[in-house]
Amino acid sequence: MEKHPDIQFQPAIKIKEYQETKLQAALQYLKEHSVFYQRMFEEQNIDIDGIKTIEDLRQLPVTTKNDLQKYSEDFICVEKSRIIDYVTTSGTLGSPITFVLTDKDLDRLAYNEYLSFTTAGFTKEDIMQLMTTIDRRFMAGLAYFLGARELGMGVARVGNGIPELQWDTIERIQPTCGIAVPSFLIKLIDFAEKNKIDYNNSSIKKCLCIGESLRKENFELNTLGRRIQEKWSSLQLYSTYASTEMQASFTECDCFCGGHLQPELIIVEFLDDNDNPVGEGESGEVTITTLGVEGMPLLRFKTGDVCYHYTEPCSCGRNTTRLSSVLGRRGQMIKYKGTTLYPPALFDILDNIPHIKNYVVEVFTNDLGTDEILVRVGCDENRSEAFIKEIKDLFRSKVRVAPNISFESPEYIAQIQTPPMSRKAIKFIDLR
Numbered sequence: 400m401e402k403h404p405d406i407q408f409q410p411a412i413k414i415k416e417y418q419e420t421k422l423q424a425a426l427q428y429l430k431e432h433s434v435f436y437q438r439m440f441e442e443q444n445i446d447i448d449g450i451k452t453i454e455d456l457r458q459l460p461v462t463t464k465n466d467l468q469k470y471s472e473d474f475i476c477v478e479k480s481r482i483i484d485y486v487t488t489s490g491t492l493g494s495p496i497t498f499v500l501t502d503k504d505l506d507r508l509a510y511n512e513y514l515s516f517t518t519a520g521f522t523k524e525d526i527m528q529l530m531t532t533i534d535r536r537f538m539a540g541l542a543y544f545l546g547a548r549e550l551g552m553g554v555a556r557v558g559n560g561i562p563e564l565q566w567d568t569i570e571r572i573q574p575t576c577g578i579a580v581p582s583f584l585i586k587l588i589d590f591a592e593k594n595k596i597d598y599n600n601s602s603i604k605k606c607l608c609i610g611e612s613l614r615k616e617n618f619e620l621n622t623l624g625r626r627i628q629e630k631w632s633s634l635q636l637y638s639t640y641a642s643t644e645m646q647a648s649f650t651e652c653d654c655f656c657g658g659h660l661q662p663e664l665i666i667v668e669f670l671d672d673n674d675n676p677v678g679e680g681e682s683g684e685v686t687i688t689t690l691g692v693e694g695m696p697l698l699r700f701k702t703g704d705v706c707y708h709y710t711e712p713c714s715c716g717r718n719t720t721r722l723s724s725v726l727g728r729r730g731q732m733i734k735y736k737g738t739t740l741y742p743p744a745l746f747d748i749l750d751n752i753p754h755i756k757n758y759v760v761e762v763f764t765n766d767l768g769t770d771e772i773l774v775r776v777g778c779d780e781n782r783s784e785a786f787i788k789e790i791k792d793l794f795r796s797k798v799r800v801a802p803n804i805s806f807e808s809p810e811y812i813a814q815i816q817t818p819p820m821s822r823k824a825i826k827f828i829d830l831r
Contacts, residue, residue, distance in 0.1 A: 402663070403417070407717045408718065410718060414662050415453060419451065421690045427447070435473035445458070461670070461701050468496060471497060476696060477499070477501055477693055482499045482501060483500060485498075486643060488642070488643045498694070503693050507691055508541070508646060511647045512545060515546065516552070518651070519650055521550065523552050525553070525575045527553065527554050527575075530558070530559060531559050531578055542641075543578050562589075563590065569601055575605070577603050578607045581608045582611060584606065599633045604633060606635070606637065611746075612638070613724065614638060614655070614724045618657065620636075623750045626751075638658060639658060640658050645700075656721065660722075665690055666688040666690065667720060668686040670686045672729075681707070683706065685706055703728045704729075726744075727743055758776050758826065759826060760828070762830065772803065775815070776790070776805065776807065791804065
């Protein structure tokens, strides 16, 4: 694929013009190869030649996860013999969806992570410890490896879990950076402290964090981020946001003021419930149009993730749109006693309460037909009524409402969090 890494440093108008040129090619490709979009264009009487600008995209319908689940085969744009890799989404909001990638798509994926790593300041002189799975139909683990190879950076593919093996690898190979889920870093710290490992003087100085938010929408570290940073102060944390569907990522630079768009790879919009664009300062659903994808390109796909966005130039010199951390998933929004909540707001409170080892938030419909919240707390020590009151008071002070609390053993919660078929820890269960 064409590589233009300097485009993110061009003036915003140049970036927009560049993307609109790429958009023309993407629309033409869909018209020629995608059964799903051919049908959409015909049924909606859409002339793609009339779509010239990013604003013109508003003339087109959005694509949803329901479309992907219902018509997944119709999104595939290549013959089977050209498919190199099969992956699936995590299935957070429904059944996992299979995505296919061609050889060129894998090159594009490598280039995306090359851009992601360079945005976070990684170089070919670094050695990266990969603490996420590269198998189990997981796109991201392979993407990180391919991106590191594109950059020329050494990789230690340890995979997820097993703190003892992670620390053994750090001692043996002396990696300088890592990729991990933030909550796993807490487990690494706990293991290090129990085994008298001086983690603040270890070789790892940077970590790209995936799967969980590190920051609030004002860019300050959230509770999880603070817990890591207060202990492991020598480790610089970078957030990255990505999804299988977009086959691209938004990554923080050293200014830590949002994840940067890679303009060669996707066009991003931020839409409300009625598919209208929202302004800065308003939360909107991340909606993407992929550029340069061969296997399963998407047009105006609503990811389900709700974020704020920022367009003013960044101090790092990039002029690309930036995203806040994900506020929550549109499909996981909770309306509880007159208050609208997303699960990450509840996680942030629970992560800050001593004696809570782990937890799962359950939402269900009560007898009145409204949302009810039960927080199952893994706790061995303090299970008193006074502790329940303390937890509820913290919720009231932060989000104005208090959920029901149930004490369970940490082992039982751990079983709920890690079912056999899941690639990531489950903290939220929607029973509505």
